[in-house]
Amino acid sequence: MSDKNKIGYRPTWAEVNLKNLEHNFKEIKSRVSPETKILVTVKADAYGHGLIEVSKRLVANRVDFLGVASIDEGLVLRNAGIKSPILILGLILKKDIQPLFSYDLIPTVCDEETAVALSRKAVALNKPIRLHIKVDTGMGRIGVLHEDAFELVKKIHKLKFVIIEGIFTHFPFADFNAKFTNFQIKLFNKLVSDLKKAGIAIPLVHAANSIGLIDYKDSHFTMVRPGLVIYGLYPKEGLGINLKPVLSLKTRVIFIKQVPPGYGISYGHAYITKRPTRIVTLPIGYGDGYPRNLSNLAGLLIGGRRFRISGRICMDQVMADVGSQKLKIGDEVVLIGNQGKQKITVEELARLAKTIPYEIVCGLGSRIPRIYIG
Numbered sequence: 001m002s003d004k005n006k007i008g009y010r011p012t013w014a015e016v017n018l019k020n021l022e023h024n025f026k027e028i029k030s031r032v033s034p035e036t037k038i039l040v041t042v043k044a045d046a047y048g049h050g051l052i053e054v055s056k057r058l059v060a061n062r063v064d065f066l067g068v069a070s071i072d073e074g075l076v077l078r079n080a081g082i083k084s085p086i087l088i089l090g091l092i093l094k095k096d097i098q099p100l101f102s103y104d105l106i107p108t109v110c111d112e113e114t115a116v117a118l119s120r121k122a123v124a125l126n127k128p129i130r131l132h133i134k135v136d137t138g139m140g141r142i143g144v145l146h147e148d149a150f151e152l153v154k155k156i157h158k159l160k161f162v163i164i165e166g167i168f169t170h171f172p173f174a175d176f177n178a179k180f181t182n183f184q185i186k187l188f189n190k191l192v193s194d195l196k197k198a199g200i201a202i203p204l205v206h207a208a209n210s211i212g213l214i215d216y217k218d219s220h221f222t223m224v225r226p227g228l229v230i231y232g233l234y235p236k237e238g239l240g241i242n243l244k245p246v247l248s249l250k251t252r253v254i255f256i257k258q259v260p261p262g263y264g265i266s267y268g269h270a271y272i273t274k275r276p277t278r279i280v281t282l283p284i285g286y287g288d289g290y291p292r293n294l295s296n297l298a299g300l301l302i303g304g305r306r307f308r309i310s311g312r313i314c315m316d317q318v319m320a321d322v323g324s325q326k327l328k329i330g331d332e333v334v335l336i337g338n339q340g341k342q343k344i345t346v347e348e349l350a351r352l353a354k355t356i357p358y359e360i361v362c363g364l365g366s367r368i369p370r371i372y373i374g
Contacts, residue, residue: 007369011252011330012284014364015337016049018057019374020232020244025061027241028226031213036220037204039065039087041227043073048289048361049231049247050370052080058230059084067225071096074105087132087166091142097121100129106165110134110144115156122161131156132166132204135191137184139170146187150194157200166204166223167192174211175236181212185219192221211235233346233357245345247361248337249290249368252330253302255281265319266311271296278322279310282333287315289363290335297352302333304340336360 007013028038040063041047046054055066055077066082068074069090077086087106094117100107101121109115109131122129133153136143144152157164169188174181185207192205205221210229212219228235232245259279265271273279280302286292295312300320310321336344350357 006371010283012288013250013369013371015248015250015371015373016053017246017374018053018372020246021054021057021230022061023244024230024232024246025058025063027243028213028229032220032224037064037223039067039206039223039225040230041067041225043067043069043089044362047227047231047358048364050372051076053372055082064223071099071105075099075103078103101125101127106130106132108132108134109156110142112152112155115159115162119159119162128161128163130163130165132168133164135167135169135188137169137187138180139172141170143169146191149191153195153200154198164202166206167202168206171207171209171212174209174216181216185216214239214241228358231361233361245337249335249364250337251282251284251333251335253280253327253333254283254329256327256329266314268312271311273321278325280320280322280327282318282320283316284318284335285314285316288367289365291353291360291363293353294349298349299344300333300335301339301342301344302327302331304342306342
C-alpha cells in the first residue's frame, strides 16, 4: 500500500512500532514472577498509540488484562473481537451498568450503593458479575478511604451474584517519594492481610504502576499495572530497564523560501532571522496536538541534522530556520524519533513543554494517522 493510501493527502503521520511494544512487554514480564499477572493500561487510545492495534498485539503476547478508562473504550475492544478480561479503571453511573453484563466488562467499585445495584442486576439476569474495589491509600482521587475499606469489602462480599475478583490502589508520587509510597504499600498490604484473616481472600491484588513495577518489588502483589513503560517511555530518569520507544512522529517539508535578515516568522514575530536564510514550512501544528508551548524550543530532524522550530507553532503549520541547508519539498522530517545518528524523544519534548511524557503522546490527535509497523 502506498504512503498516500496509508496517510492521505496531508503528509503527517505517526509510526507505531509493534515489535518495540512486544520488546517492552517482555521486559516487564522479566521483572515480575511467573505467577504475577499483568494488566496493561490501554486507556486514552493506548496513550495515543491506537487502542485496537496495540491491544491486539498485547493479546497475541498473552497479556492477562487490559485496563481502560470507561465503558466506551471497553466496547471498542469488544467490538474489535478482543475477548481478554477488561477492567474499567474509572467509575460508572448506576444507570449505565447494563453493558457490563452484555459485554463482559469488569467494573471498579468504591461504594456500597453501586455494588448493590450490580448485585440486583446480576440476580435479575442470573449472571454473576466480577468487580474490583478501589482503595484510596493517599492518591485522593476515586477509591474508598483506606480506613473505611475493610467494612465496605465485607458488605460487598455478602452481596448475591457479586464476585470480588480484585482490590487495588494507586501511587501519587512513587517517582520521587519513596517514604510515602512504602507507607501506602504497608497500609494496603495490611488491609489485604486483615481481609484474608476475616475469610475474604481476593485473588487479584494490584498497586504497581510503571514506577512501582520497577522500583518497588513489594508493590507487585498478584498483579501489576504498567502504563507508560509499555510504550517505551520513562516516567523518570535513571530507571534500570531497557525500553524501546513505540511511537515516532513524522511529517514532510511542504514549502521552502529564502528570506532576508530581520524577517519576522509566524504570529507575533517571536522569531526574527539574523541572516539571509531558508525557512521551511511543515504541515503539523497545535491542531494536531503538537504543543504550542514548544514554539522556538523543540528540535526537529531533517536530512540527519537537527534544527529548531522557529516562531510560534500555528494550528496547522510549523516553521523552521534551516540556514543554508539544501533541502527539497517532500523531505522527511522527524519530530519524535530517530533520523541518522540524531534522535528526539518524547521525554525531551515533555521537559521543554514543562509537562509529562503522558501528555505529549496522549495529546496527539486523530488528525494524525497511525501507521503500524513491525
